[in-house]
Amino acid sequence: MSDLRQRQRRLARLAEPAVLLTPGLLFTAIFVGAPVLLVLAYMFAERGRFGGVEWTFTLENFRRANDALYLDVLWSSIGIAGTATAIALVIGYPTAYAITRLPRRWRTVALVLVVVPFWTNFLIRMYAWIVLLNSQGVVNDTLVGSGVTDERRSFLYTDGAVVAGLVYVYLPLMILPLYAAIERVEGELMEASSDLGASKVRTFWSVLLPLTLPGAITGSILVFVPSLGNFVVPELLGGGKTVMVGNLIRDQFLKVQDWPFGSVLAFVVVVALFVMFLLQAVVTRRIEGGGRHA
């Protein structure tokens, strides 16, 4: 009797990992793994006559993507996403630092306030910027009302508007990892530095900044990567004048119906992402390794 029970138990222990792991992994494999592999395979296929693909092996899609026209779009996308990331870092770092200096209970409140806009519908947030930047909008009201200028002009449909939109959308993703990184650097370490006679600027440059660099890089990746592939912000705030890689990819899939070429463009974005993560791993290891030796 007890032997049977023990055997049942052993069987259950063997079955358990399968029951727990299989459904989730299978689902992810079907609805994430297979789709991503399909996009990879499309890169080497030919465009179908009526959309879709024809499975003829070719490298033509890569050659086309190497065209100056597409490379220009890629570089300007990197420029716009990079500018947005830099601005987010400049706003985000002092903000994250200021939050860590708040009394503990106010820190939670501040973090929730940072996150709330992030949980507000993405398109609504873009629409808010249309309202602000329009020639009849609040920014113009303020400028004309305060006498800075007496001519109304639309700030919409410029690269600047696209950058503003991207910073606005992804700023919380910069602040949160920075906050975590700055908070981890103990107050004692900063005090030790100033007690040993370092100025505030010196403490910042040689203690706080190096130790929080991994957080800054994480934040930068979290802002840069989604900015690079975004097609909604350039469309709504750039008014079609600003074309980013995301717009190209969208058009290849939904308008031009050249899926293989669209896949190659998407692949470029993914490679950019991998390079960023690799860079992050290298820098983080160097800094944390160095910190331990010091």
Add this chain to the structure above:
Amino acid sequence: MPDTGVRRRGLSWQWLPLVVCGAFLYIPIAVLVAMSFNDGGSAYSWDGFSFRWYGELAADDRIISALGSSLAIAAGATAIATVLGTLLAVGLARHTRSKLLEASAMAPAILPDLLLAIGLLSFYYVAEIPKSATTVLLGHAAFGTAFVVAVVRARLTGMDSSAEEASRDLGANALTTFVRITIPSIAPAIVAGALLVFTLSLDEFVIAFFTAGPTTQTLPIAVYSMVRAGVTPEINALATVLVVVSVAVVVLAAKTVRRSEDA
């Protein structure tokens, strides 16, 4: 830690970034909320206070039905993602040390949404599955599962397994142990994960845009076409409702997480 002079002196000028950042984050939203009570037909000039646009919003069949689809899709995706994600997180914690397996379970949360969107579009095309609300739901469930895994996995890390062992030693089978011991002890993380998936799904645009059928309209898709078609004050009212709902959800989630940390 004792309050030091350094800290006290610093606080005054350190308010500056908070004020600047707060203004940057909240002025656009405040303008929308204020304009939603504007009586006039213009989205820009103020013509007096009114609830008029909320009335128009409530009577807008397209928005109401889009909201219905979004809620149904979010509920379905949340149900699938919560069950699969919880099982997967527990399985990963107990039965494997494979970093690769763990990474691939969480990868969909990091993948660019555009890549997942074109992938799913291609997949549905090849598998000859017609695009519909269900195809959107499955896509949302796919990345949602990864988020549930991440949240539940974090809770399981370093959790004491002695209660589970005791339960087994006393003769309870695996299922009983799972339902009566494991689930209750990670319940806050499961709830937080579910809330996360629900809100993400409600807000998700790119995957829905690529995989929705011609007659399927989720709320973000409807908002997208409204914004593209031109500015109407009705969007202000819709925006305000959505802001209020997201504040409520964020506060609820923050409280759940804090309770789970206290426990």
